[in-house]
Amino acid sequence: MENKLAINSPYQMDFSALVKVEAPATVANMVCGFDVLGFAVNEPFDKMQIRFKETPGITIINDDEYNLPTDPEKNVAGAALLAMMEELPSNIGFELTIQKQIKPGSGVGSSAASSAGAVAAANRLLHNYFSKEDLVRFAMNGEKLASGVKHADNIAPCIYGGVTLIRSIFPLDIVALTAPPLFVTIVHPQIEVKTSDARSILQQKVLLKDAIRQWGNIAGLVAGLLQADYALIGRSLEDVLIEPVRSILIPGFDQVKQQSKEAGALGGGISGSGPSIFMLSETHATAKKVEELMQQIYDGLGLDHHTYVTTINHSGVRFVDSLITEQTPS
Amino acid sequence: MENKLAINSPYQMDFSALVKVEAPATVANMVCGFDVLGFAVNEPFDKMQIRFKETPGITIINDDEYNLPTDPEKNVAGAALLAMMEELPSNIGFELTIQKQIKPGSGVGSSAASSAGAVAAANRLLHNYFSKEDLVRFAMNGEKLASGVKHADNIAPCIYGGVTLIRSIFPLDIVALTAPPLFVTIVHPQIEVKTSDARSILQQKVLLKDAIRQWGNIAGLVAGLLQADYALIGRSLEDVLIEPVRSILIPGFDQVKQQSKEAGALGGGISGSGPSIFMLSETHATAKKVEELMQQIYDGLGLDHHTYVTTINHSGVRFVDSLITEQTPS
Numbered sequence: 001m002e003n004k005l006a007i008n009s010p011y012q013m014d015f016s017a018l019v020k021v022e023a024p025a026t027v028a029n030m031v032c033g034f035d036v037l038g039f040a041v042n043e044p045f046d047k048m049q050i051r052f053k054e055t056p057g058i059t060i061i062n063d064d065e066y067n068l069p070t071d072p073e074k075n076v077a078g079a080a081l082l083a084m085m086e087e088l089p090s091n092i093g094f095e096l097t098i099q100k101q102i103k104p105g106s107g108v109g110s111s112a113a114s115s116a117g118a119v120a121a122a123n124r125l126l127h128n129y130f131s132k133e134d135l136v137r138f139a140m141n142g143e144k145l146a147s148g149v150k151h152a153d154n155i156a157p158c159i160y161g162g163v164t165l166i167r168s169i170f171p172l173d174i175v176a177l178t179a180p181p182l183f184v185t186i187v188h189p190q191i192e193v194k195t196s197d198a199r200s201i202l203q204q205k206v207l208l209k210d211a212i213r214q215w216g217n218i219a220g221l222v223a224g225l226l227q228a229d230y231a232l233i234g235r236s237l238e239d240v241l242i243e244p245v246r247s248i249l250i251p252g253f254d255q256v257k258q259q260s261k262e263a264g265a266l267g268g269g270i271s272g273s274g275p276s277i278f279m280l281s282e283t284h285a286t287a288k289k290v291e292e293l294m295q296q297i298y299d300g301l302g303l304d305h306h307t308y309v310t311t312i313n314h315s316g317v318r319f320v321d322s323l324i325t326e327q328t329p330s
Numbered sequence: 331m332e333n334k335l336a337i338n339s340p341y342q343m344d345f346s347a348l349v350k351v352e353a354p355a356t357v358a359n360m361v362c363g364f365d366v367l368g369f370a371v372n373e374p375f376d377k378m379q380i381r382f383k384e385t386p387g388i389t390i391i392n393d394d395e396y397n398l399p400t401d402p403e404k405n406v407a408g409a410a411l412l413a414m415m416e417e418l419p420s421n422i423g424f425e426l427t428i429q430k431q432i433k434p435g436s437g438v439g440s441s442a443a444s445s446a447g448a449v450a451a452a453n454r455l456l457h458n459y460f461s462k463e464d465l466v467r468f469a470m471n472g473e474k475l476a477s478g479v480k481h482a483d484n485i486a487p488c489i490y491g492g493v494t495l496i497r498s499i500f501p502l503d504i505v506a507l508t509a510p511p512l513f514v515t516i517v518h519p520q521i522e523v524k525t526s527d528a529r530s531i532l533q534q535k536v537l538l539k540d541a542i543r544q545w546g547n548i549a550g551l552v553a554g555l556l557q558a559d560y561a562l563i564g565r566s567l568e569d570v571l572i573e574p575v576r577s578i579l580i581p582g583f584d585q586v587k588q589q590s591k592e593a594g595a596l597g598g599g600i601s602g603s604g605p606s607i608f609m610l611s612e613t614h615a616t617a618k619k620v621e622e623l624m625q626q627i628y629d630g631l632g633l634d635h636h637t638y639v640t641t642i643n644h645s646g647v648r649f650v651d652s653l654i655t656e657q658t659p660s
Contacts, residue, residue, distance in 0.1 A: 036546040167550035168543070173565060175553050208534055208571070211541035213498070215548045216366040220497035222549045223505050226556045235503060241538070 013052040013092065014324075019124045020049040022318040023117025025102045026109035027184070027278050028153035030163070031239045031269040032217035038109075038153040039163040040313035041184050044102045046113045048077070050121040053093040058082065064100040076111045076142030077118035083141040084119050084130070094122055103306075106188045107272035112154030115142025120159060120317035124324065133174060135159050147195045154272065161316035163225055180228035182312050183287035185265070187256065187294040188276040190304035193249050198273035201245055210240050230266060230282050237267030237280070250275050252297045259297070263289045284309070343382040343422065344654075349454045350379040352648040353447025355432045356439035357514070357608050358483035360493070361569045361599040362547035368439075368483040369493040370643035371514050374432045376443045378407070380451040383423040388412065394430040406441045406472030407448035413471040414449050414460070424452055433636075436518045437602035442484030445472025450489060450647040454654065465489050466504060477525045484602065491646035493555055510558035512642050513617035515595070517586065517624040518606040520634035523579050528603035531575055540570050560596060560612050567597030567610070580605050582627045589627070593619045614639070 022045040030037035053059060058072040058081050072078025081094060096118055102110040116139040123130050130138075139155045156164040156174045165175040220236030223229070247253040247270060260279040261267060264286040268279035277294070281287040291307045298305040352375040360367035383389060388402040388411050402408025411424060426448055432440040446469045453460050460468075469485045486494040486504045495505040550566030553559070577583040577600060590609040591597060594616040598609035607624070611617040621637045628635040 033545070033549065035542045036549060165546070165549050165553060167546045167562075167566060173550070175550055175562060177553060202538060204538055205535040206538050206541055208532060208536050211536055211544065211571075212365045214541065215363070215545040216495065216497045218545045218549045219363065219366060219495050219552045220503070220505055222552045223495060223507060223556065226553065232497075232505060236497060241541075 014125075015052050015054065016323065017125055018049060018051045018323045019121045019319065020047070020321045021117050021121045021124075022047055022320060023113040023120070023158060024313045024316070024318075025186075026112055026154040026157045027186075027271045028109060028151075029242065029270065029272055030221070031237045031243070031267065032214050032221055033165070034214075034239065034242045035151070035153060036166045037163065037218065037221070038157045038166075039179070040157040040161050040316055041108075041186070041308070041310045042313045043308050043310040044108070045318075046102055046110075046117055047099040048096065048114075048117045048121055050094055050096045050118070050125060052125060053095040056091050056093045058085075058093070059095045061095070061097040062100070063097050066100050066104060068098075068100070068104070074145070075114075076146050077114040079145040080115035080119045080139045080142040081122060083138040084122060087130075087134075088126075094125075096121075103188065105192060107193065107270070107274045107276040108186060108188070109154035109158060109272065111142055111146035112139065112158050115139035116155050116158035117317050118142075124319060127324075132159050133172065136174060137172060157316070159316050161314045162312060165222070177222060177225050179225045179312055180230065182266075183281045183284050184308075184310050184312065185260075185268075185279045185281065185287045185290040185294065186271060186276055186308045186310070187291075187298065188306045189250065189252065189298050189301075190306075191251070191275050193274040195273045198246055198249065201249070202242065203245070206241055213238075213240050233280070234266035237269070239269055243269050246270055246274060250277065251303065252301050253277060255297050256294055259293045260290045263293060265290050344455075345382050345384065346653065347455055348379060348381045348653045349451045349649065350377070350651045351447050351451040351454075352377055352650060353443040353450070353488060354643045354646070354648075355516075356442055356484040356487045357516075357601045358439060358481075359572065359600065359602055360551070361567045361573070361597065362544050362551055363495070364544075364569065364572045365481070365483060366496045367493065367548065367551070368487045368496075369509070370487040370491050370646055371438075371516070371638070371640045372643045373638050373640040374438070375648075376432055376440075376447055377429040378426065378444075378447045378451055380424055380426045380448070380455060382455060383425040386421050386423045388415075388423070389425045391425070391427040392430070393427050396430050396434060398428070398430070398434070404475070405444075406476050407444040409475040410445035410449045410469045410472040411452060413468040414452060417460075417464075418456075424455075426451075433518065435522060437523065437600070437604045437606040438516060438518070439484035439488060439602065441472055441476035442469065442488050445469035446485050446488035447647055448472075454649060457654075462489050463502065463504060467502060487646070489646050491644045492642060495552070507552060507555050509555045509642055510560065512596075513611045513614050514638075514640050514642065515590075515598075515609045515611065515617045515620040515624065516601060516606055516638045516640070517621075517628065518636045519580065519582065519628050519631075520636075521581070521605050523604040525603045528576055528579065531579070532572065533575070536571055543568075543570050563610070564596035567599070569599055573599050576600055576604060580607065581633065582631050583607060585627050586624055589623045590620045593623060595620050
């Protein structure tokens, strides 16, 4: 670290610098890719901005309606920044302003967007001192605070963009996968599914024959994405292990899935641990049809809901209006 | 069928036609791709030739030392041809000569080579009346005769060449995967491992966390193959479920694997259900080094063995010296 950038003087903390980012929502547990495959979407996203502050430590300002903690140790973005600061000189201070637009608990990576957005923004202030893999490592501390588990399947696509594979978590091995253009329809029915409940409902053991079917499908899905084979993607979007258990927590799930496929969607499933559901389509027209039927289904069930029709975000955290003076490290 | 090619007259059975093929050995259960990923190699291979005969039915001539059954219902090539003939007019007759070079029971797809080679050769006589997928379907009957299970993970690479994914067996869904140049070292220690024993030793249930690790690895392996990323291929060649159980049936396995990786091999594992072991390398020099250490290990253990240094066969069953008069179907 000493040889790269010694951030140890007020001079190198440019107090006029300001970084604004948009940190995208992400879909983890991509059907057969439970715990390992996730992707970023272009909407919704959180807005965040960060600057150095004169005193060491972290100040968090919430510019939204969610009343999230401002104590850095209790805020997922704070936890991620704290992990980053352990690898920086002790005189560094950050002021982070968060304008959350991804509703917490919706299952589309709200905590990951906060954690990943914060460290990606801070890293820009630090002239990209850290690698993307470092950023994932730091942001995973936010996930640990949120759910008790250091998982990376939302964090990685938020940082890298596109579809990412977490081949292994210890040691961390992230594989960025190319994907053809895909339209994503998301419905967030306003019910609560706790990640801890969604975890505890799963069996610790599964049938080997089901596991084989699952890894045949994930292999097909990866091949379909890399070869831009929409039909193969569609055939591979099958989860015989997790979805049958978890989908019972989400009213309307079976209807949404069946009708979406009848309307031409390639397939989809539970986003993260729910309650949001996502569907992939080859065309915008199909994705809009899917949105309509989702709305009809949840109107029929009398459940409040939000829907999004969006596309895969290939860049990850976006930098907007950054005021940074590029400087050569001394 | 009637509209494509009505093979119902002696005229269309060209008794002077002769098709000679080489049907390659194959490696199934490609490490983390248990039951779904396999690949074909250029050596060893079986030699076969087929011609129409004047009387209906199948005549099998064995031109080798193995004393395999000549009754078509008891011979894997016969079983495959019989399945094909159920979709042909009843007056068809084939004479098949088999010169087996892949030792039965070695774990490199000996039965698959016979079954796949026979139907591929017959299909050439029939002016490619059937699709490759049809051929896999027929040849699986040979596998059923050999092992009691209609599996396709040797048959598919033998027919298609390269690395193939059996995403699903019912319905059959075969995905041909591109792969970068790879050298393959195979050692066949002369011990018997019965497929039925290798199957019965497996637990019916596995830990979900192990299954997740396995599908992270197969996803990484497919991405590594399609993106020609040798390092990723190497990292992904890990099997936490099957190999730890089955490798105890193969003396020397751990030594072969460890020393091969130390010598620079990307990785490898049990071929099929054993006893053969395969290792993948990026260069011919490494593959040769791996062969030497395999020989040293089995010499040290006092076990007879054969080794092969070969490459991935990208064409599947090869057609050599075919005497066919191309004719337009009447």
